Amino acid sequence: xxxxxxxxxxxxxxxxxxxxxxxxxxxxxxxxxxxxxxxxxxxxxxxxxxxxxxxxxxxxxxxxxxxxxxxxxxxxxxxxxxxxxxxxxxxxxxxxxxxxxxxxxxxxxxxxxxxxx
Amino acid sequence: xxxxxxxxxxxxxxxxxxxxxxxxxxxxxxxxxxxxxxxxxxxxxxxxxxxxxxxxxxxxxxxxxxxxxxxxxxxxxxxxxxxxxxxxxxxxxxxxxxxxxxxxxxxxxxxxxxxxxxxxxxxxxxxxxxxxxxxxxxxxxxxxxxxxxxxxxxxxxxxxxxxxxxxxxxxxxxxxxxxxxxxxxxxxxxxxxxxxxxxxxxxxxxxxxxxxxxxxxxxxxxxxxxxxxxxxxxxxxxxxxxxxxxxxxxxxxxxxxxxxxxxxxxxxxxxxxxxxxxxxxxxxxxxxxxxxxxxxxxxxxxxxxxxxxxxxxxxxxxxxxxxxxxxxxxxxxxxxxxxxxxxxxxxxxxxxxxxxxxxxxxxxxxxxxxxxxxxxxxxxxxxxxxxxxxxxxxxxxxxxxxxxxxxxxxxx
Numbered sequence: 001x002x003x004x005x006x007x008x009x010x011x012x013x014x015x016x017x018x019x020x021x022x023x024x025x026x027x028x029x030x031x032x033x034x035x036x037x038x039x040x041x042x043x044x045x046x047x048x049x050x051x052x053x054x055x056x057x058x059x060x061x062x063x064x065x066x067x068x069x070x071x072x073x074x075x076x077x078x079x080x081x082x083x084x085x086x087x088x089x090x091x092x093x094x095x096x097x098x099x100x101x102x103x104x105x106x107x108x109x110x111x112x113x114x115x116x117x
Numbered sequence: 118x119x120x121x122x123x124x125x126x127x128x129x130x131x132x133x134x135x136x137x138x139x140x141x142x143x144x145x146x147x148x149x150x151x152x153x154x155x156x157x158x159x160x161x162x163x164x165x166x167x168x169x170x171x172x173x174x175x176x177x178x179x180x181x182x183x184x185x186x187x188x189x190x191x192x193x194x195x196x197x198x199x200x201x202x203x204x205x206x207x208x209x210x211x212x213x214x215x216x217x218x219x220x221x222x223x224x225x226x227x228x229x230x231x232x233x234x235x236x237x238x239x240x241x242x243x244x245x246x247x248x249x250x251x252x253x254x255x256x257x258x259x260x261x262x263x264x265x266x267x268x269x270x271x272x273x274x275x276x277x278x279x280x281x282x283x284x285x286x287x288x289x290x291x292x293x294x295x296x297x298x299x300x301x302x303x304x305x306x307x308x309x310x311x312x313x314x315x316x317x318x319x320x321x322x323x324x325x326x327x328x329x330x331x332x333x334x335x336x337x338x339x340x341x342x343x344x345x346x347x348x349x350x351x352x353x354x355x356x357x358x359x360x361x362x363x364x365x366x367x368x369x370x371x372x373x374x375x376x377x378x379x380x381x382x383x384x385x386x387x388x389x390x391x392x393x394x395x396x397x398x399x400x401x402x403x404x405x406x407x408x409x410x411x412x413x414x415x416x417x418x419x420x421x422x423x424x425x426x427x428x429x430x431x432x433x434x435x436x437x438x439x440x441x442x443x444x445x446x447x448x449x450x451x452x453x454x455x456x457x458x459x460x461x462x463x464x465x466x467x468x469x470x471x472x473x474x475x476x477x478x479x480x481x482x483x484x485x486x487x488x489x490x491x492x493x494x495x496x497x498x499x500x501x502x503x504x505x506x507x508x509x510x511x512x513x514x515x516x517x518x519x520x521x522x523x524x525x526x527x528x529x
Contacts (some may be wrong), residue, residue, distance in 0.1 A: 015190040017182065017422050022521040028422035057194050068488055087180035104424055107435035116248060
């Protein structure tokens with residue numbers, strides 16, 4: 001699959017694991033954002049990552065629960081930053097550049113305080 | 118030569134890690150109640166776990182997708198999330214049952230009070246996972262679990278009627294069975310399938326394959342490890358059933374406690390046998406406790422795409438680390454409430470079978486998707502075995518709850 005080729009977006013891109021250029025896990029493609037206008041081809045603008053994007057796809061109580069536990073933050077990764085798509089989406093640069101690793105870094109700072117971590 | 122050693126170690130690890138507390142309890146009870154009539158169910162369960170184990174290793178090697186990610190992709194976000202919650206609960210209760218089993222073994226072996234024993238065991242497991250490289254943990258616990266081979270030696274030593282053992286390999290109904298006993302027999306079929314096909318084994322195997330960066334060249338090893346390793350492991354389970362049929366059934370002993378299984382080796386081999394049995398059970402159950410606890414952490418990390426991994430330092434996959442730490446603590450808290458390990462084991466087998474079809478369906482779908490699997494897509498044989506296995510676990514899942522209530526968890 002190529003990012004500039006025809007894709008079944010819902011089935012082939014959404015819910016795939018995202019890894020950055022260093023092979024680090026950076027989240028899941030929770031949803032996609034499009035751009036376009038009537039009479040013009042629809043194009044993917046960005047991949048949406050985070051509980052805010054995930055929550056929109058869930059029904060009432062489950063969405064409220066996810067929002068309550070995880071918040072509603074969303075990170076946008078420009079589509080042209082996608083290097084290739086296989087069973088996972090590989091980005092061109094480090095996940096830190098897109099702000100995808102902020103939460104992970106917060107937790108890492110906490111775990112590092114434990115001896116031998 | 119190094120490859121050969123690695124393959125052998127992999128197979129031995131799969132064998133040593135095959136038996137856990139639920140199999141110990143249910144196969145022993147099955148032998149004591151129905152003699153050799155349920156051996157075929159262990160064989161059937163082994164076939165199912167081999168089929169899905171091989172498939173999960175192949176999918177991990179080719180598509181690089183972990184199982185909980187597949188659940189989300191193939192079952193949809195909403196339903197996948199519900200399955201994730203259910204599977205995590207099952208893994209947590211399984212971990213609690215394993216810790217309860219460890220508590221009983223330490224109580225029997227060292228005379229420690231049960232609650233102190235479970236807490237010490239939990240602490241020891243946390244330290245082991247925190248401090249040691251994972252490959253060393255997996256290999257050492259798997260290989261030390263091979264003390265369980267003493268159960269196979271015991272099965273040879275107690276001279277079972279081999280013609281009846283062989284007859285038990287074929288699906289059958291025990292002679293002169295009453296209507297109510299028939300329902301209990303059906304419950305044991307479901308419980309043994311569930312105990313042998315536990316979903317955590319596939320989650321764990323698949324995660325390991327991804328972390329070890331398996332590729333096409335590892336497919337032969339994957340096939341060999343699952344077929345040979347799980348088959349040898351099932352010999353252990355069959356031996357426990359045979360020993361129970363020879364030693365417990367004539368004395369009308371219902372081996373409901375984990376510790377009663379140790380007597381199977383103690384009776385023919387004395388104190389040395391008892392020590393071997395307790396050591397084997399301890400390491401097999403401790404290995405299962407670690408695997409189930411890590412599986413609780415794999416679930417959300419793979420589902421939400423967070424960093425996960427047992428081959429990296431704890432601080433390199435912080436959410437994964439915090440979840441498994443919390444899971445060990447929660448599992449021990451469940452045990453400390455005073456709930457009987459046998460009750461936990463019963464909950465585990467009934468709830469696990471309900472989750473199994475939803476764990477295996479996404480696997481079956483991806484293994485059939487040529488876009489992801491290319492030339493390694495399921496062939497005819499894999500599909501016949503896969504669909505047949507899937508149909509069996511679906512039927513078992515549908516029957517599980519009614520049979521559980523009708524028989525009060527096999528007690529009637």
